[in-house]
Amino acid sequence: MQFEKYTIDERQTSVSIENSETASLRRKNIKKTGIRAFDGKKMGISGFLGNDGEAIAKKKAVENLKRGVDYRFELEQDISRNEIDIKRKISDDELLKIADNTTNWISCEFDDFRFSGRFFTTMNKTMLENTSDLSLSHEIGYFSMYYTFKKKSSTSIFDGFLSYSGRDFEIEAFKRYSSDLLKAYDNKAKSPSSRMPVIFAEEAVLGKLFNELNPHLIESGSSLLSGKIDKKIFSEKFNLINGRIAGVDLEPFFDSEGVVPDNGIFEIIKDGVIISPYTDKKISEKYGFKKTANASSAYDGMHSPSPQGLRMETTGNDLIDVINDEKCILVVMASGGDYTSSGDYNTPVQLSFLVESGKITARLPELYLSSNIFSMYGEDFIGVASDPFRKGNLERVFGAYMKISSQETDV
Numbered sequence: 001m002q003f004e005k006y007t008i009d010e011r012q013t014s015v016s017i018e019n020s021e022t023a024s025l026r027r028k029n030i031k032k033t034g035i036r037a038f039d040g041k042k043m044g045i046s047g048f049l050g051n052d053g054e055a056i057a058k059k060k061a062v063e064n065l066k067r068g069v070d071y072r073f074e075l076e077q078d079i080s081r082n083e084i085d086i087k088r089k090i091s092d093d094e095l096l097k098i099a100d101n102t103t104n105w106i107s108c109e110f111d112d113f114r115f116s117g118r119f120f121t122t123m124n125k126t127m128l129e130n131t132s133d134l135s136l137s138h139e140i141g142y143f144s145m146y147y148t149f150k151k152k153s154s155t156s157i158f159d160g161f162l163s164y165s166g167r168d169f170e171i172e173a174f175k176r177y178s179s180d181l182l183k184a185y186d187n188k189a190k191s192p193s194s195r196m197p198v199i200f201a202e203e204a205v206l207g208k209l210f211n212e213l214n215p216h217l218i219e220s221g222s223s224l225l226s227g228k229i230d231k232k233i234f235s236e237k238f239n240l241i242n243g244r245i246a247g248v249d250l251e252p253f254f255d256s257e258g259v260v261p262d263n264g265i266f267e268i269i270k271d272g273v274i275i276s277p278y279t280d281k282k283i284s285e286k287y288g289f290k291k292t293a294n295a296s297s298a299y300d301g302m303h304s305p306s307p308q309g310l311r312m313e314t315t316g317n318d319l320i321d322v323i324n325d326e327k328c329i330l331v332v333m334a335s336g337g338d339y340t341s342s343g344d345y346n347t348p349v350q351l352s353f354l355v356e357s358g359k360i361t362a363r364l365p366e367l368y369l370s371s372n373i374f375s376m377y378g379e380d381f382i383g384v385a386s387d388p389f390r391k392g393n394l395e396r397v398f399g400a401y402m403k404i405s406s407q408e409t410d411v
Contacts, residue, residue, distance in 0.1 A: 002075060003058065004036040004130040006256065008299050011123040013092050015099040017147065020107040020115045022100055025092065032299040037061035043071035047300030069302055073281045076258035077132035083253060086141035087167035090121045098169055099145075105175070106147070110182045117147035117161075126252045136260070138252035142394065143169045149182070160185070160332055160351045163395075170392035177389045180360040181332070181353060189354045189362035191406035197328040197382055198369060198404075199319075199355070202312060202396045204331070208339045208373055209240070210307035213268065215277035219287045224343050224373065225274055229289075232273045234377040239313040240269040242278065242292050248394065251309040257281055259293040266292040268310060272378070280305045312398065315383035319399040322382050328355040329364065329404070330389075343373035348407060358388065366407040376400045 009031045016023045034047040035057040044064030046057040090098070099119040106115060125139040144165035148158040162181065164174045217223035225233070243265025244253045254260045257280060267275045279287075280295035283305050296306030322328065330353045337347020349367040353360045371380065382399035 001062070002038045002131045003061070004038070004075065004128065004134075004258075005054075006034040006036065006297075006299055007125075007127040008032050009125040009127075013095055013121050015096055015119045017099065017103050017115060017117045017119070020103060022096070022103065025096055027092070033057070034297075034299040034301070035061045037065055037068075038071060038075065039065055041070065041072060042068035043302075044068040045300055045302070071282075073257075073285075075130050075132045076134050076260075077130070078134070079258075079260060080133070080135045081253070081260070082135075082137040084139045086123070086139065089123075089141060090143060090169075092121075095119055095121050098171075102145075102171065102174070106178060109179070110149075112152055113149045113182065114152055115147045115149050116158075117145065119143075119145040124250075128254060128256070128258050130258070134258050136252075136254045136258060138254070140250055142167055142250065145169070151185075164390055165394045166392040167394075168392065170390070173391035173393070177360075180389070184353055184360050185363050187362040189364050191365050191367070192327070192329060192354065192404055194405070195401055195403050197322050197326055197399055198402045199323065199328055199330045200334075200398045201331075202384060202398045204334065205376070205398050205400075206307075206310070206312070208343075208345070209377065210278075210310065212373070213277045213307065213310075215279055215283045215287060215289055215305055218277045225277075228274050229276065230273065232271070233374065234269065234272040235379065235381040236271045237315050237318065237383060238269060238272050238377050238381055239267070240310055241313060242266040242268060242294055242309050243311070244309065249309075249311065250394070255280070255293045255295040255309070256297040256303055257293075257295040259291065259295065261293055266290075266294075268292060278305050278307050278310060312384045312396075314385055314396070317385075318383035319385040319397065320388055322399060323355060323388055324358040328399070329353070329367075329369075330355050330360060331369075334369070337369075339373065344370070345372060345376065346370045360389070368405045368407060370403045370405075371400065376402070 012028045015025050037044040044061045046060035048057045123141045127137045129135045146163040148161045150159045212223045212225045218226050276290040278294035279289045279292050280303050284291045294305050295303040296308050297303045333351035334347050334349045339345050352364045354362045380401040387393040
């Protein structure tokens with residue numbers, strides 16, 4: 001009989017902002033632990049909250065082996081590794097001061113807008129240990145915030161939003177970005193040309209690709225990428241990996257099965273070639289796909305393959321050069337878009353800005369953007385880069401050429 005203990009300790013403090021004033025401070029501290037029992041054939045699971053309950057959970061996990069799921073894989077063993085990725089701990093008093101000062105500044109500087117939102121500090125610790133001498137621990141701390149804003153004369157619920165997330169709060173970088181965007185808000189530009197570079201937050205464009213990389217869909221023939229393993233489908237500049245970079249990524253360096261990449265990464269797409277869907281141990285064995293360390297589970301749940309932790313590799317200065325040299329569209333709000341079964345993409349854009357020579361200069365009319373998953377990451381792919389508008393921001397930006405059409409008459 002072998003056992004594993006999987007612990008997720010989440011601590012968060014938040015300060016809420018309502019109508020340009022500090023409203024409240026809240027703290028959340030949740031510790032969740034799962035106990036897994038293995039008999040070489042099945043896995044039984046139980047869990048508990050807080051610090052007490054391990055003995056009872058261990059007993060229940062053994063009992064749950066009777067109705068547990070098949071699990072015949074060797075446990076990870078003989079690894080001891082502890083990582084702490086915290087640049088600066090921000091106290092509750094500091095967070096409150098940051099929220100007050102930032103809100104006072106932006107409300108005074110742009111007094112024709114109202115602002116609401118939240119400021120957060122988050123500390124997450126994930127631990128996995130077992131009776132085969134596995135001991136893994138990853139602790140991370142980061143800051144995040146957002147404002148929704150609306151013109152005082154507006155009848156909308158809100159007109160746009162501003163956000164930032166980082167190891168620390170680079171306040172001057174946020175001020176520059178906020179000032180550029182809000183000053184440009186009243187400078188209305190005409191509808192842009194029919195095709196030009198478009199800049200998104202990285203996470204805004206990956207959902208469809210992750211769906212098509214689902215191993216069950218690929219194996220069943222239901223994915224657009226079925227039958228395309230080991231074939232070059234996308235741009236040679238496009239790489240997708242499961243690999244964590246300290247100081248940049250928020251995910252632990254191990255998955256829920258305790259798998260740690262030998263060289264720091266598992267390749268999903270390499271130089272435009274589809275290497276593998278994302279997998280856990282069971283899926284890798286079942287379908288013959290490569291292992292990518294993408295097992296995910298709730299603290300007291302079963303493993304399943306997940307795109308959590310996948311990221312695009314940066315592409316040098318390709319995207320930055322385009323931003324600095326060409327007119328671009330910076331997308332701030334886009335909801336309601338979707339893909340067709342053939343991979344065609346269309347989305348309405350509720351708020352976007354014109355970028356000229358690297359500067360945010362004007363607000364654009366509401367737009368439609370269209371592309372295709374194969375061209376977006378293929379011939380029209382520009383690159384991925386650190387956010388050029390918000391220094392220290394953890395969100396990176398993605399760029400591709402897309403077709404543009406206006407939703408309304410030019411203003």
